[in-house]
Amino acid sequence: MSKEIEMSYGRSLQILVTHLIKNASKVPQPVLQGALDFENHSWRELPVETKRARLKEIAELTTAPSAIHQHMEAYPHSFSKDRYAEYLDALQAYQKALEG
Known part of the structure; x- marks a missing residue:
């Protein structure tokens, strides 16, 4: 799997979460934690499963x-x-990368 695909997804997730926070929207804990895990670089250490x-x-x-x-x-x-839209594209690409 390409690290670039993973990092692109991480960046787009962080942008989405930032938008939601700025607009006082509720951010579900799993979404927030995912963005934080990319920010502190712990996501890349997780097992693929x-x-x-x-x-x-x-x-x-x-x-x-x-x-x-x-x-x-x-x-x-x-x-x-x-x-x-960029987030959705990155999500789809990352899902495909994790499948293969």
């Missing part, structure tokens, strides 16, 4: 029909919507 399980949980909390997805789709600024 753990990464898969945590990524599945984070994906369920950040994609349709989740509250985060609804928030991002309703958000009026295209910049934030573009960052969310």
Whole structure:
């Protein structure tokens, strides 16, 4: 698996969490912890099976029909919507990388 794909996902997750915090949106603990784990570089040390399980949980909390997805789709600024689209692309690429 490419470290670049993993790091791209980590950066996009951190941007998503930063947006949610700035906009006083509730950030589910697994999503926040995932962003923190990328920030303190502990994510890369996790076993692949753990990464898969945590990524599945984070994906369920950040994609349709989740509250985060609804928030991002309703958000009026295209910049934030573009960052969310980048997050979804990075999530999908990382999920595929972890599968293979």
